[in-house]
Amino acid sequence: MTSTQPKYPGSSDRPFYFARSEICVDSDGECIGDGVFAGEDFEAGTHIYALKRPLAGSLDTERLVDTCANCYVWTEGSSIGSRLYVKEGTKVQTCAGCKRFRYCSKSCQREAWNRGHKHECKNLRAVADRDIPKAVMAAMEILIRRKNGLIPDHAWEMLLRLDSHIEDFKANGKYGGIELMALGTSQFSFTQDTFSKDFVAEMYGRVLTNSLTIVTPSYDPLGIMIDPILAHINHSCEPNVYLVMDGAEVDIRSLRPLKKDEELFVSYVDNTNPYARRQSELKSRWFFNCKCSKCQKGATLQEDKWAIQPRDLEQKWKEVADMMIGNEDFATDPANFVGDSPDWRRVAALQGKAFAMYEDEQRVADPHQAIKEIEDGMRLCYQSKLWHIYRQPYAAFRDDLIVNMLAVQKYSIAFSQCAKRYRYILPKLYPEVAHPTRVVQTWQTAMLALFVASTEGALGMAQPGVDFPLIALMLLNEAHMLSAKSHGEN
Numbered sequence: 324m325t326s327t328q329p330k331y332p333g334s335s336d337r338p339f340y341f342a343r344s345e346i347c348v349d350s351d352g353e354c355i356g357d358g359v360f361a362g363e364d365f366e367a368g369t370h371i372y373a374l375k376r377p378l379a380g381s382l383d384t385e386r387l388v389d390t391c392a393n394c395y396v397w398t399e400g401s402s403i404g405s406r407l408y409v410k411e412g413t414k415v416q417t418c419a420g421c422k423r424f425r426y427c428s429k430s431c432q433r434e435a436w437n438r439g440h441k442h443e444c445k446n447l448r449a450v451a452d453r454d455i456p457k458a459v460m461a462a463m464e465i466l467i468r469r470k471n472g473l474i475p476d477h478a479w480e481m482l483l484r485l486d487s488h489i490e491d492f493k494a495n496g497k498y499g500g501i502e503l504m505a506l507g508t509s510q511f512s513f514t515q516d517t518f519s520k521d522f523v524a525e526m527y528g529r530v531l532t533n534s535l536t537i538v539t540p541s542y543d544p545l546g547i548m549i550d551p552i553l554a555h556i557n558h559s560c561e562p563n564v565y566l567v568m569d570g571a572e573v574d575i576r577s578l579r580p581l582k583k584d585e586e587l588f589v590s591y592v593d594n595t596n597p598y599a600r601r602q603s604e605l606k607s608r609w610f611f612n613c614k615c616s617k618c619q620k621g622a623t624l625q626e627d628k629w630a631i632q633p634r635d636l637e638q639k640w641k642e643v644a645d646m647m648i649g650n651e652d653f654a655t656d657p658a659n660f661v662g663d664s665p666d667w668r669r670v671a672a673l674q675g676k677a678f679a680m681y682e683d684e685q686r687v688a689d690p691h692q693a694i695k696e697i698e699d700g701m702r703l704c705y706q707s708k709l710w711h712i713y714r715q716p717y718a719a720f721r722d723d724l725i726v727n728m729l730a731v732q733k734y735s736i737a738f739s740q741c742a743k744r745y746r747y748i749l750p751k752l753y754p755e756v757a758h759p760t761r762v763v764q765t766w767q768t769a770m771l772a773l774f775v776a777s778t779e780g781a782l783g784m785a786q787p788g789v790d791f792p793l794i795a796l797m798l799l800n801e802a803h804m805l806s807a808k809s810h811g812e813n
């Protein structure tokens with residue numbers, strides 16, 4: 324039973340409240356953690372609450388050179404105009420003091436300075452060229468701001484209520500790394516005189532296990548953020564809310580109708596992945612076994628359906644899988660588990676290989692090389708005949724193929740892949756028509772269709788009976804109408 328009284332100071336003016344969560348339980352079934360609950364009814368696709376900015380944020384290393392460290396505007400352009408929310412000519416300039424962060428304007432630099440950068444700027448110059456982990460940078464920001472009285476007591480109290488999972492890190496043998504990172508956090512932030520090494524280790528653990536992803540309005544990942552309100556929203560593989568960012572502002576929006584006193588859930592992982600992979604990721608990073616409504620159904624849902632039965636796998640693919648089983652550990656990795664029989668173990672090996680190829684290609688910076696690796700991965704999924712077009716990572720490979728084809732200006736291939744995704748994949752993976760990912764990818768398809776409509780002759784894409792301007796108009800109207808629900812009226 325949840326309490327209708329606000330649990331934390333300053334929360335009475337918000338349309339939600341904090342209380343014990345029935346999904347945060349110990350081995351005895353006792354509720355041990357808090358959650359966020361709706362303070363009123365909400366329709367699907369409505370605004371619940373907006374944070375002006377998260378408590379702390381840290382950009383990915385590769386985004387430091389092209390993203391404002393204050394408002395998180397990503398200045399890298401798009402050749403087809405799908406990122407119209409970035410003003411033409413927006414650029415970032417390096418901070419003359421620290422030489423590490425960049426800002427898009429004097430006002431952004433001044434805002435960051437007053438929020439706490441003035442207490443770290445000089446110290447960061449000595450490590451301007453070092454690749455400091457983003458979790459360390461986020462922990463440093465928190466400690467520096469608290470030391471200088473820039474984090475109010477009620478926010479600090481909520482932050483300290485978050486689990487650091489230090490005992491879990493000790494149990495899995497990773498605490499040594501936590502201590503090492505905590506040492507660097509203390510030294511780089513010059514807060515040794517204020518916080519003990521154990522306290523800093525706990526804060527670093529909180530950042531690792533409670534941070535969310537900073538994203539653009541089109542869901543391009545930029546870094547990590549941590550905020551005590553957002554971090555109290557628990558996980559479900561069947562979420563009922565999601566986060567949208569516009570610069571540094573974070574909007575909590577409803578994915579489906581919510582009743583008063585219903586707990587809010589976001590998904591910490593890609594909930595289109597198979598059951599075992601979701602469970603493995605949640606257990607390894609967040610230290611819990613998910614028992615959400617979706618996971619209670621096990622590996623019986625769409626995400627776990629194969630296009631053919633394992634026993635019907637062609638002989639050459641059985642031989643390929645047997646070779647993998649002999650040389651690699653894909654089949655024994657719990658994330659790839661699909662069954663105990665020899666046929667199922669073969670499928671597990673092929674699935675593990677596909678996900679490994681997907682993870683590898685995501686680390687490739689050169690788009691031409693990335694395309695080769697993506698196509699190899701898609702070839703495995705297609706030629707083995709195991710994958711439905713919407714099963715992961717086949718669908719994720721296609722997303723990355725589109726991005727990289729645009730990067731090398733192969734617009735006709737990108738559009739054909741966008742069209743296939745729009746028709747066969749998005750309705751399966753995101754059945755809610757105003758799901759933000761579905762709307763963003765529909766918008767991307769619309770803008771590409773508009774670009775093709777203006778250049779189809781030059782691109783050699785003109786086809787009898789294909790009206791690209793009409794296609795673009797229909798897609799733009801759809802994306803515009805649905806974006807009011809997915810992202811808000813403005």
